[in-house]
Amino acid sequence: MKKLGILLKGIIKENPVLVLLLGTCPALATTTGVISALAMGIAATAVLFCSNIVISALRKAIPDKVRIPCYIVVIAGFVSVVQMLMQAYFPDLYDMLGVYLALIVVNCIILGRAEMFARKNGIIDSALDGIGMGIGFTLALVAMGSIREVIGAGTWAGIELTALKPYAISIVTAAPGGFLVFGCLIALVNKLTSGKASKKEFACEGCPNAASCNKAECETDAKEETK
Amino acid sequence: MKENIKSVVVLTAICLVVAVLLAYTNSVTAPIIEANKAAAASGSLLEVMPEAAGFENITETLANLPATVKEVHKETSGLGHVMILGTTTQFSSDEMGITVAIGADGKISNVLLTGYYESKDFGADYPSTYIGQDSALGGVDTVAGTTFSSTAFKDAITDAFNVLIENNLVAAGQKSEEQLIAEVMPLALPSSADSLGNCQVTAVEGVAAPITQAFKANNGTGYIYVITGTNGTVVAGVNAFGVVKVLDLEGNDVTAAEADAAAAAQSAAPVLATENLENNTAAAQATVAEGAVLTPVEGLNVTGTAIAAFVADVAGETQYVVITAPLGYSNETMKMITVFDAEGNVIFYKTLTELILHGEYYATHELTDESAYRQMFIGVNAGTYSDDMTLVAGATMTANAVASSFNSAFEALDLIKEVVA
Known part of the structure; x- marks a missing residue:
């Protein structure tokens, strides 16, 4: 039951995009269409799953001092693998995602989950966390992509919606529309969870750099903010 | 110290493992990526x-x-x-x-x-x-x-x-006689060709052997005849001054070898400079000082668009008048008249037909009307003239006609001096 909880928490309760507000850059950039949003979600999920497993497996071997460089090397390695596979087998998707595929390396969700979860938990739990967070990330992107493509272009996954096409509001597929949809979805998730999303993730534990900063001071500030 | 060494060793080991993983993935995907790129490049070819x-x-x-x-x-x-x-x-x-x-x-x-x-x-x-x-x-x-x-x-x-x-990759196709004639015609009478090299001519009816086809240049610069010569079909161009040039279908000058064809062309073609002498003289007379005596020049071997030439005696001073007829916008004939002093400097220039220029030109050159455009050429001679002087943005065809007119006038001027000498 605990393992199911780990898997499911990333979907709504600790959704990385809509609750933890991580990975905003790719969320805005690749959600002009459903296909690119789904592709980015799957690519990030694959990297998240693999990097969580490896980092969890090596958590006792990696010295604390060099753990961030180690995480980055592992994550960059997996991103490069995904990039090469996608370029070879899904060249159209590769072209569609462009530079954002390579930027998964610096995606806060992946580094954040490595720091927050994988380095403290076992391989199975880390794998489940990777999948859960990946699914949450993918669902958020697909939801954003769907809304933006349907309203902004009158299509869904490239399928023309004849009734909506003449009323397409093209600004929704542009950057301002991305922020608008993003804000609305965050509000919706807040409403659904009645604002009870995991608060601790916003404080020190939610910060990938918590260990290297003045933690006590940081926690004090966070507590004051919560009050 | 021990911890530092461990850090270096672990990070290096992770880097090595990742490098091996990437090398393997690259070895698998590189040929596929190359094939994809080649397929994309050859897509339009396919x-x-x-x-x-x-x-x-x-x-x-x-x-x-x-x-x-x-x-x-x-x-x-x-x-x-x-x-x-x-x-x-x-x-x-x-x-x-x-x-x-x-x-x-x-x-x-x-x-x-x-x-x-x-x-x-x-x-x-x-x-x-x-x-x-x-x-x-x-x-x-x-x-x-x-x-x-x-x-x-x-x-x-x-x-x-x-x-x-x-590059000997395919064999050349065989051109028909009709195609070869069409290619040689602009060489026989270059003045009849437009800026694309196509002859702007009108067929003349009622030709007699050995002439098989006859054409008159739309700008009145001469005639073209297709003639059955001694060694096969030839193309003869007769300019406005009645000078003949005969070319074979490969474009070689065979005027001397095909004397009969040249004679046939010369006798068939009216000398346009003489035929239009009255009109041309009136136009030329209007450009020189009152009382000037004009003497028409004959037999000029021009290749340009000159259609009439005169030597003017203006109170004892010699001037030269050349009338040209280049093709302008929409291949309309643009008659132009140029007067030179004894040293070959332009002392007067005007178009006998409307000069179509673009407003942008006037703005760029701070000109107010076409007379200012014409004024620019006063004083130039064969040494100082350049086609760039005629350029008019937005009125390229007209500007090209002006350039053609000046080049033809300078060519005619040299030939007039030879004839007069």
Whole structure:
């Protein structure tokens, strides 16, 4: 039951995009269409799953001092693998995602989950966390992509919606529309969870750099903010 | 210290493992990625030659490629070649893109227009008229109304064939006599050709042997005759001063060898300078000082657009008057008159027909009217004149006609001085 909880928490309760507000850059950039949003979600999920497993497996071997460089090397390695596979087998998707595929390396969700979860938990739990967070990330992107493509272009996954096409509001597929949809979805998730999303993730534990900063001071500030 | 060493060792080990993983993935995906790239590059080539097994880009191996031929791809199983062409018309600076497939038999198997930016379309069917043609391009013509675009298209295809023929990749097609005559006509009477090199002539009826065809230049600069000569068909050009030039169908000057043909052409063609002497004299008289005595010059061997020439005696001072008739916008004849002093400097210049210039020109050159444009040429001579002086943005055809007029006038001036001397 605990393992199911780990898997499911990333979907709504600790959704990385809509609750933890991580990975905003790719969320805005690749959600002009459903296909690119789904592709980015799957690519990030694959990297998240693999990097969580490896980092969890090596958590006792990696010295604390060099753990961030180690995480980055592992994550960059997996991103490069995904990039090469996608370029070879899904060249159209590769072209569609462009530079954002390579930027998964610096995606806060992946580094954040490595720091927050994988380095403290076992391989199975880390794998489940990777999948859960990946699914949450993918669902958020697909939801954003769907809304933006349907309203902004009158299509869904490239399928023309004849009734909506003449009323397409093209600004929704542009950057301002991305922020608008993003804000609305965050509000919706807040409403659904009645604002009870995991608060601790916003404080020190939610910060990938918590260990290297003045933690006590940081926690004090966070507590004051919560009050 | 121990912890530091451990950190270095662990980080290095992770880097090595990741490097091995990447190397393996790269070894698997690199050939597929290369194949994808090649397939994408040959996509447009396959469109015109779908049955091709593959392509090899041989552009770099071919020497002296004309600017219109961008890429040459050889089909690997020997079906032929696919060439990517780019050309510009004189109207738009944007390139017209053409992809043409030329089979091993030297005939066009397919042609595709990939870029077209002119406001006037020469018709979706036009490119397909080239399918099945060999390098002679006997079955295609330019399209009236889009002469510039269709001529540019045809010239680009001709360039493509020339590249393959010069590199012995296909055999040249056999041109018909009609095509050869059409190619030689502008050489026989260059003054009748427009800026694209096409003769602007009107057929003359009622010709007698040995003349088989006769044409009068629309700008009145002479006649062209197709004659059955001693050694086959020849083309004779007779200029406005009655001087004859005879060319064979390869473009060689055979005036001396084909004396009978030259004589036939000379006797058939009215000397236009003499025929229009009254009108030309009146026009010339109006440009020189009152009381000047004009003497027409005959027998000038001009190749330009000069149609009349006079030596003027202005109170004891010698001046030269040349009337030219270049082709301007829409191939309309633009009669122009130039007066030179004894040293060959322009002392008067005007157009007898309306000079169509563009408002932009006046703004750029701070001119208020056409007289200011004309005034620019006063004082220039053969040494100081340059075609750039005539340039008018937005009125290229008219400016080209003015340039042609000056070049013809300077040519005529030299010949007048020779005749007078």
